[in-house]
Amino acid sequence: MSDVSIPPKVLEIADGIKTMRIRGAGKIGRAAAEALKIAAEEYNGPRDSSLFKKYIGRVADILISTRPTAVSLPNAVMFVLSSLRDQYGFDEARSAIVGAANRFIEESLNAVKKISEMGAKRIKENSIILTHCHSSVAVNTITEAYRQGKVVKVYSTETRPFYQGRITTTQLLNNGVPVVQIPDSAVRYVMNDVDYVVIGADTIASNGAVINKIGTSQVALAAKEARVRVYVVAESYKFSPITLVGELVPIEFRDPSEVVPEEWLKQHPGVKVLNPSFDVTPPEYIDAIVTEVGVIPPQSAILVLMERLGWALEKIKQGLSISTIRFEDLLE
Numbered sequence: 093m094s095d096v097s098i099p100p101k102v103l104e105i106a107d108g109i110k111t112m113r114i115r116g117a118g119k120i121g122r123a124a125a126e127a128l129k130i131a132a133e134e135y136n137g138p139r140d141s142s143l144f145k146k147y148i149g150r151v152a153d154i155l156i157s158t159r160p161t162a163v164s165l166p167n168a169v170m171f172v173l174s175s176l177r178d179q180y181g182f183d184e185a186r187s188a189i190v191g192a193a194n195r196f197i198e199e200s201l202n203a204v205k206k207i208s209e210m211g212a213k214r215i216k217e218n219s220i221i222l223t224h225c226h227s228s229v230a231v232n233t234i235t236e237a238y239r240q241g242k243v244v245k246v247y248s249t250e251t252r253p254f255y256q257g258r259i260t261t262t263q264l265l266n267n268g269v270p271v272v273q274i275p276d277s278a279v280r281y282v283m284n285d286v287d288y289v290v291i292g293a294d295t296i297a298s299n300g301a302v303i304n305k306i307g308t309s310q311v312a313l314a315a316k317e318a319r320v321r322v323y324v325v326a327e328s329y330k331f332s333p334i335t336l337v338g339e340l341v342p343i344e345f346r347d348p349s350e351v352v353p354e355e356w357l358k359q360h361p362g363v364k365v366l367n368p369s370f371d372v373t374p375p376e377y378i379d380a381i382v383t384e385v386g387v388i389p390p391q392s393a394i395l396v397l398m399e400r401l402g403w404a405l406e407k408i409k410q411g412l413s414i415s416t417i418r419f420e421d422l423l424e
């Protein structure tokens with residue numbers, strides 16, 4: 093069965109996520125849904141539902157293994173796969189995957205729009221905002237607040253080592269928003285000037301802790317010291333069901349060459365480099381999380397999990413853990 097080949101476009105998406113050509117938690121989730129859709133449409137094996145499900149499971153496993161931290165990835169995959177029913181024949185199974193993938197992508201884009209509108213409402217006139225890394229939800233929220241005439245300036249951190257902050261800076265600039273690029277180390281220096289920190293999230297734990305780009309917790313610490321409000325803008329599929337049963341969110345560590353050039357490392361062979369991609373900001377450092385289902389205090393994260401990801405909780409209760417799951421074995 094493993095002979096049924098996986099379409100090159102699907103492998104290209106998986107590689108794009110791994111190498112961060114495709115990045116940003118929401119985009120990763122939508123790309124995974126798109127990949128499952130392509131895999132279903134271009135399946136060229138026998139028209140047998142159990143072989144098809146096993147093949148889709150194999151694709152799901154490849155997608156999930158690309159990056160570990162953003163829960164939007166496994167949540168998107170689980171959303172699409174949970175459309176399969178035991179009694180489905182081949183055609184039904186194939187169209188269930190395509191339909192669910194389309195639904196995920198559409199609902200995801202709608203959620204981003206809704207959050208931007210709700211988030212912009214929380215910003216007062218004449219505000220100075222600081223953002224960290226590149227979150228498409230944060231960029232949309234800030235842009236919407238700017239269109240409503242509320243934003244006078246945005247500080248955008250460069251976000252070493254991958255410099256996603258430069259994407260934020262150029263996107264805001266293209267949207268007409270006055271933006272100032274700062275190095276990450278200047279966050280505390282400017283914080284007394286700032287009215288709001290607006291950031292995205294890769295994963296939100298059931299206790300309201302936010303896992304976001306490395307450096308976020310330092311930004312939140314500086315904001316707390318200066319009594320600046322911190323808003324997290326994130327879709328409900330960024331809430332992690334496995335954290336409800338005590339599992340930790342895995343933090344991704346990336347290659348040392350993102351931090352220092354390989355040439356420099358060769359010249360200094362004794363130097364060890366640590367390159368964590370994400371950190372954890374505790375709920376006490378966050379004023380509100382803006383989701384498409386409402387604005388909540390971080391301590392209410394569990395309610396979003398119950399309301400939006402009840403289907404995933406059912407699977408977890410049955411003993412499934414997304415971090416150890418192999419969809420290929422499951423979908424026989």
Ligand SMILES: O=P(O)(O)OC[C@H]1O[C@H](OP(=O)(O)O)[C@H](O)[C@@H]1O
Nearest residue numbers: 115116117118227228229292293305
């Ligand atoms: O979904 P949106 O809001 O676009 O992004 C959410 C988060 O995803 C990004 O991770 P990476 O750059 O893929 O490591 C950043 O940490 C960003 O805050």
